[in-house]
Amino acid sequence: MRNYISILALVFISLVSCDKVDDPFEGIRLSAECDLEEFSGADIQTTSNDSTNTFRKLLFEEYTGHTCGNCPKFTKKLVDRAENELAEKAVMVSVHAGQFAALTEKYTRDFTTPDGNELLNRFKVNSFPGLIVNRANQPISGTLWEGFIDSLNGSGIYNDPVVRFAITSVYNPNLRKGEIKVSTKFLKEFADANFVVGVMVTEDKIVSKQTDYTQEPEDVDDYQHRHVFRGAVTSVYGASLATGSISNNANYTKSFCYDINENWAADNCHLVVFLGDANNNQIIQADEISIVEK
Amino acid sequence: MRMFKNLLLFLPITFLFFSINTFAQSVFEKAAKDPLEVHGNFNLNSQYYLTDSAIQAPTVPEQFLMNGYANVIATKGAFSAGARYESYENALLGFDPRFQGSGFPYRYFSFDNKGLNVTVGNFYEQFGTGLLLRSYEERDLGLDNAMDGIRVKYDLGNGIRVKGLVGRQRFYFAKGDGIVRAIDGEVNLNEKFESLKDKKLKLTVGGNFVSKYQEDNDPNFKLPENVGAYSGRLSSRYGNFSFTGEYAYKENDPSADNGYLYNPGQGLFLSASYSQKGLGINLSAKHIDNMSFRSDRTEGLNNLTINYLPALTKQHTYNLAATLYPYATQPTGEIAYQGDVVFKLKKKTWYGGKYGTRVMLNGSLAYGLDSTRLNDLGGKRKGYTTKFLSPGQQEYFQDINVTVERKLNKKFKLKTMYMNMMVNNLITRYSGLNGSFKGKIYADIAVLDVMYKIKPKHAVRAELQGLWSDQDMGDWGTLLIEYTYSPHWFVAVMDQYNYGNPIKDNQIHYPYATFGYINGGNRVAIGAGRQKAGLFCVGGVCRVVPASNGVTITVTSSF
Numbered sequence: 001m002r003n004y005i006s007i008l009a010l011v012f013i014s015l016v017s018c019d020k021v022d023d024p025f026e027g028i029r030l031s032a033e034c035d036l037e038e039f040s041g042a043d044i045q046t047t048s049n050d051s052t053n054t055f056r057k058l059l060f061e062e063y064t065g066h067t068c069g070n071c072p073k074f075t076k077k078l079v080d081r082a083e084n085e086l087a088e089k090a091v092m093v094s095v096h097a098g099q100f101a102a103l104t105e106k107y108t109r110d111f112t113t114p115d116g117n118e119l120l121n122r123f124k125v126n127s128f129p130g131l132i133v134n135r136a137n138q139p140i141s142g143t144l145w146e147g148f149i150d151s152l153n154g155s156g157i158y159n160d161p162v163v164r165f166a167i168t169s170v171y172n173p174n175l176r177k178g179e180i181k182v183s184t185k186f187l188k189e190f191a192d193a194n195f196v197v198g199v200m201v202t203e204d205k206i207v208s209k210q211t212d213y214t215q216e217p218e219d220v221d222d223y224q225h226r227h228v229f230r231g232a233v234t235s236v237y238g239a240s241l242a243t244g245s246i247s248n249n250a251n252y253t254k255s256f257c258y259d260i261n262e263n264w265a266a267d268n269c270h271l272v273v274f275l276g277d278a279n280n281n282q283i284i285q286a287d288e289i290s291i292v293e294k
Numbered sequence: 295m296r297m298f299k300n301l302l303l304f305l306p307i308t309f310l311f312f313s314i315n316t317f318a319q320s321v322f323e324k325a326a327k328d329p330l331e332v333h334g335n336f337n338l339n340s341q342y343y344l345t346d347s348a349i350q351a352p353t354v355p356e357q358f359l360m361n362g363y364a365n366v367i368a369t370k371g372a373f374s375a376g377a378r379y380e381s382y383e384n385a386l387l388g389f390d391p392r393f394q395g396s397g398f399p400y401r402y403f404s405f406d407n408k409g410l411n412v413t414v415g416n417f418y419e420q421f422g423t424g425l426l427l428r429s430y431e432e433r434d435l436g437l438d439n440a441m442d443g444i445r446v447k448y449d450l451g452n453g454i455r456v457k458g459l460v461g462r463q464r465f466y467f468a469k470g471d472g473i474v475r476a477i478d479g480e481v482n483l484n485e486k487f488e489s490l491k492d493k494k495l496k497l498t499v500g501g502n503f504v505s506k507y508q509e510d511n512d513p514n515f516k517l518p519e520n521v522g523a524y525s526g527r528l529s530s531r532y533g534n535f536s537f538t539g540e541y542a543y544k545e546n547d548p549s550a551d552n553g554y555l556y557n558p559g560q561g562l563f564l565s566a567s568y569s570q571k572g573l574g575i576n577l578s579a580k581h582i583d584n585m586s587f588r589s590d591r592t593e594g595l596n597n598l599t600i601n602y603l604p605a606l607t608k609q610h611t612y613n614l615a616a617t618l619y620p621y622a623t624q625p626t627g628e629i630a631y632q633g634d635v636v637f638k639l640k641k642k643t644w645y646g647g648k649y650g651t652r653v654m655l656n657g658s659l660a661y662g663l664d665s666t667r668l669n670d671l672g673g674k675r676k677g678y679t680t681k682f683l684s685p686g687q688q689e690y691f692q693d694i695n696v697t698v699e700r701k702l703n704k705k706f707k708l709k710t711m712y713m714n715m716m717v718n719n720l721i722t723r724y725s726g727l728n729g730s731f732k733g734k735i736y737a738d739i740a741v742l743d744v745m746y747k748i749k750p751k752h753a754v755r756a757e758l759q760g761l762w763s764d765q766d767m768g769d770w771g772t773l774l775i776e777y778t779y780s781p782h783w784f785v786a787v788m789d790q791y792n793y794g795n796p797i798k799d800n801q802i803h804y805p806y807a808t809f810g811y812i813n814g815g816n817r818v819a820i821g822a823g824r825q826k827a828g829l830f831c832v833g834g835v836c837r838v839v840p841a842s843n844g845v846t847i848t849v850t851s852s853f
Contacts, residue, residue, distance in 0.1 A: 018522025024675045026516045046672030048514050054594040084730030154353035168514045183513035293671045
């Protein structure tokens, strides 16, 4: 009999070990105090992304332009690898800047941005398409991309995450305004850090004209431009996040307000988030989040 | 309230130690009379890597990598203790690089007395089919979710058995964040009730409760720190028929796996069998919805899984069928069915041949869930609703295969296999030499396996395999020839050729040769050549194996 009582006690004890949460956002507040009127409206979009500790996502910044005829064939391969084999490991941003992004008589849609021009000048990009990963290398021209990505795969860099991002975005489609909260939990210790967090906006799948030497005719009217850089929410090099000594598991949170231009398709817009080193402007880890629920 | 819960959770441990005290004296007396037995095994897998850009083999800066394991178990009477030493200097390609260095990640001590079994340290455990709890090691997958804590099993007599455990799970050479608490009870009704003792119908019922605790320090959501799950199961046999079923329900468990949704999970596994001499039939079905259950909600891959979702696909052994397009169980949601029929055609008949013929038919299907999306990610975050046991529109996997095995005469043995399969690569996201194919991959696979006994102790075996597909990497052929000189020596050569790859440069040969020596419990094998990229799966759990070229050395020994 004593045994049965013990068993029942154990069952009871176990059953109490269960929490039910009715409101996932209870006690969670955004803090940037963006002017999001009608905040409680039904159209408000909340998206979030808690990454795993498993991989370190790198920022792939591709420099291109709509009159760069050699670009599409390299871009296609790059995007394919980024979306499949590197789906958990890469964040794509396509910066339209430089001579091939200039407007012409036939190419009248402007994808350039002051922030994109700043990056182009800062990293001295002069061959197109050019690729910079984590803003840590000299621009690499398209013919060398495959080998470069293979070498990244072999380096093990993806398996060495530095932080775990937890990102939440609240977007009001009526005002085309939103707020993003970025939390970073450090998975390593740092003695003398100077870290920044940055947020950029990209728009995906923009259908517009592009020169493509693999096509006949070369001027393709309905080319789909992927991951187009639309500008930075913070400075393009990020905003200060944490300095000095950082312990393992330390959490830092920053919130920012953002606007979505009326000419951008909000459904296809993403917020690209990065952790950077203010001392050398290199990116350490990146992630992204859509602003509209998918 | 939390303090109250913690106090209650402390009680089972107190109960365990009181139990230990009661029995300790008699256990020691018995053990003194029994001999000490020591057993163990050793396994070394190593590879020297060569650069081979044609097959996109990753560069290995160390050139030589090694995984080594050694188990030692000592038993004396009711006492047992053991440890496993593991060494990854560095881990072989395809294994997570967090397996790095050497150490003793597994050690335990246990004893038995009068129906009570206590284990302290590391242990493996499974409740029922594993839908809620399965702690196990599958080292070829790099999977080891061993518990580290205390487990007590108590056979109360009369067919009643209870198990309870508290522990943390192994995470490479450390332990995971979460604590797992679990209890399982099982009653054999034929043993328990006198009136059922001699009945032809044999019935066992069981149930379990599993709970995990992990601190909530997430800035985005309020997360449940204690997540509970429970299941009930039935196992029965009536003559040649048998039936097993288990239903599991998991409370809200937002995690990286489910995109931090708060909907509950549920799983149902059903399996019915019939067997008689020369015939075996098995039909199985399962419904899995949001049943990923880990002791760390932020983890991925095969890390810190508490449960195991049984696979309902055949585990093929022939290389092309096993490694190119195997199916991995989708823990976020799937409905799957499998049927197996094995029968033997009578010997000394025109259809069965002189020695009889064994035929195995197998078919499996997996679908997505029939679900409706809820637009509530900014609210309750349930994400979707599902119709229970109703397959969705999206087909994930399909495999129909037949194997025929016949001994032709004293020297010849023949085995053939044909398989027609489809895998939805939008779900499995398999990435091969050509990149990732987006859509459904259809393939036919045929195998001819011939064994010829040249003379006593000398045998040669040949495998001819073909895979034909209009998608992804196209057609493949494999030829393997193996010569065995029993009981010590074997040598094998194999070539895999992706002759139908739509990309001309990827029409590549993968030659590989192995040579080995076996003596008692020792086995040494040396292999050299190219190995194609693929997936290695055991029971629906998979590991990506990258392409490689080089020399492998494998040593196993048991004592």
